[in-house]
Amino acid sequence: MRYELYYWTGIQGRGEFVRLALEDAGASYVDVARQKGDGAIAAFLDGEHKGALPFAPPFLKAGRLVIAQTANILQYLGPGLGLVPDGESGRIYAHQLELTISDIVAEVHDSHHPVAGRLYYADQRAEAKRRAADLRETRLPEFLGYFENVLQRGGGRHPLREHSYVDLSLFQLMAGLDYAFPRAMRRLGRDLPRLRALGKRVAERPRIAAYLDSPRRQAFNENGIFRHYPELDDPL
Amino acid sequence: MRYELYYWTGIQGRGEFVRLALEDAGASYVDVARQKGDGAIAAFLDGEHKGALPFAPPFLKAGRLVIAQTANILQYLGPGLGLVPDGESGRIYAHQLELTISDIVAEVHDSHHPVAGRLYYADQRAEAKRRAADLRETRLPEFLGYFENVLQRGGGRHPLREHSYVDLSLFQLMAGLDYAFPRAMRRLGRDLPRLRALGKRVAERPRIAAYLDSPRRQAFNENGIFRHYPELDDPL
Numbered sequence: 001m002r003y004e005l006y007y008w009t010g011i012q013g014r015g016e017f018v019r020l021a022l023e024d025a026g027a028s029y030v031d032v033a034r035q036k037g038d039g040a041i042a043a044f045l046d047g048e049h050k051g052a053l054p055f056a057p058p059f060l061k062a063g064r065l066v067i068a069q070t071a072n073i074l075q076y077l078g079p080g081l082g083l084v085p086d087g088e089s090g091r092i093y094a095h096q097l098e099l100t101i102s103d104i105v106a107e108v109h110d111s112h113h114p115v116a117g118r119l120y121y122a123d124q125r126a127e128a129k130r131r132a133a134d135l136r137e138t139r140l141p142e143f144l145g146y147f148e149n150v151l152q153r154g155g156g157r158h159p160l161r162e163h164s165y166v167d168l169s170l171f172q173l174m175a176g177l178d179y180a181f182p183r184a185m186r187r188l189g190r191d192l193p194r195l196r197a198l199g200k201r202v203a204e205r206p207r208i209a210a211y212l213d214s215p216r217r218q219a220f221n222e223n224g225i226f227r228h229y230p231e232l233d234d235p236l
Numbered sequence: 237m238r239y240e241l242y243y244w245t246g247i248q249g250r251g252e253f254v255r256l257a258l259e260d261a262g263a264s265y266v267d268v269a270r271q272k273g274d275g276a277i278a279a280f281l282d283g284e285h286k287g288a289l290p291f292a293p294p295f296l297k298a299g300r301l302v303i304a305q306t307a308n309i310l311q312y313l314g315p316g317l318g319l320v321p322d323g324e325s326g327r328i329y330a331h332q333l334e335l336t337i338s339d340i341v342a343e344v345h346d347s348h349h350p351v352a353g354r355l356y357y358a359d360q361r362a363e364a365k366r367r368a369a370d371l372r373e374t375r376l377p378e379f380l381g382y383f384e385n386v387l388q389r390g391g392g393r394h395p396l397r398e399h400s401y402v403d404l405s406l407f408q409l410m411a412g413l414d415y416a417f418p419r420a421m422r423r424l425g426r427d428l429p430r431l432r433a434l435g436k437r438v439a440e441r442p443r444i445a446a447y448l449d450s451p452r453r454q455a456f457n458e459n460g461i462f463r464h465y466p467e468l469d470d471p472l
Contacts, residue, residue: 051325053382072332095305100304114350116367118374127350143291153283
């Protein structure tokens with residue numbers, strides 16, 4: 001199966017959670033918009049194909065299936081790529097954890113766009129300052145503390161006692177937060193030893209290390225979800 | 237199977253999407269916190285049980301399984317309750333649509349809490365006014381227009397050509413929006429004939445009609461996700 005991933009060019013964004021799974025498994029895939037431009041996405045959003053109608057990227061074409069929503073894509077890919085446990089309870093839990101990662105990712109996005117995604121950051125800086133402070137002081141400790149507990153509960157190394165797409169997504173979450181909020185993450189990281197160690201182990205997996213070192217891995221930037229605006233980080 | 241639903245008392249909230257599925261199917265369930273109080277939820281969040289650790293309610297106990305995240309619960313319940321199509325592509329699409337409903341529900345919540353969920357609305361009224369305007373002018377037309385297209389694509393009556401939990405969730409979304417933004421929804425509703433008709437049909441399903449008429453259905457209120465603050469609706 002040669003998967004076709006559709007996601008906007010120029011940013012890691014939500015597509016990156018899918019890319020990491022495909023790369024870690026050594027799967028065959030095309031990153032369609034990077035080859036054909038973002039216009040290739042529009043035709044799907046306009047519904048010119050048969051099957052499921054996506055609301056937004058990322059979406060994946062797998063044979064005749066069209067699958068949208070990041071966590072839904074990972075849930076679909078997991079068994080075929082060997083990135084989720086075999087049993088029902090493990091798969092349900094993996095998906096729950098992924099959905100919880102999606103929730104905090106959306107909150108991170110809204111920390112720089114608390115009023116409207118279609119407005120510039122410059123048009124909502126005052127609101128962003130308040131929201132980012134709450135993210136750093138309340139929401140990140142809640143979510144990251146939760147994932148640290150999940151790791152502890154899973155034996156320390158993996159949320160699900162074995163490697164899964166959730167490990168990869170937690171790596172991406174921590175990498176993005178380190179980029180966006182370096183000062184806050186130095187402060188919070190002291191209480192997150194298992195998450196820190198997980199991130200390091202994922203980055204050292206041979207296929208992930210090769211991917212991170214390749215031109216396929218784009219750099220974080222201020223058009224994506226994880227943006228480094230120093231005024232939104234912990235005060236100096 | 238007697239399901240145990242865990243959700244905060246006093247509001248419909250995200251738990252309501254699960255309740256509607258259980259009620260529509262005539263399933264046997266206990267709404268645990270309404271019997272034992274919200275304290276019954278805390279023990280699960282503290283991890284005093286075996287199995288999956290929820291981040292937040294709603295979660296469902298089904299035998300030994302603990303399942304959290306609204307859309308994940310509905311995905312689990314769907315086949316057993318006869319509330320999702322049989323084939324893989326239909327189930328994946330149903331879940332995608334449910335996750336997209338979760339996204340707009342989160343945006344509705346943030347329209348009155350754009351800075352922080354833990355702060356009072358009164359402490360973020362200025363920000364809420366800006367965000368709610370964007371919700372009414374941009375996001376609701378995008379999301380509801382999308383679901384209207386999905387209905388058209390599904391033959392007009394159902395997103396998935398047959399009744400499913402997605403129909404129930406779209407009913408709840410429309411009911412909540414009608415409560416929170418009556419003026420905006422009168423304006424937007426003119427372009428949403430299929431969504432309007434779907435909502436009406438769902439409300440007339442015998443078990444749903446009986447549920448809506450029962451004390452089990454709580455009223456919308458200003459502690460929930462869908463809140464009626466007239467100053468956040470279309471200007472008079």
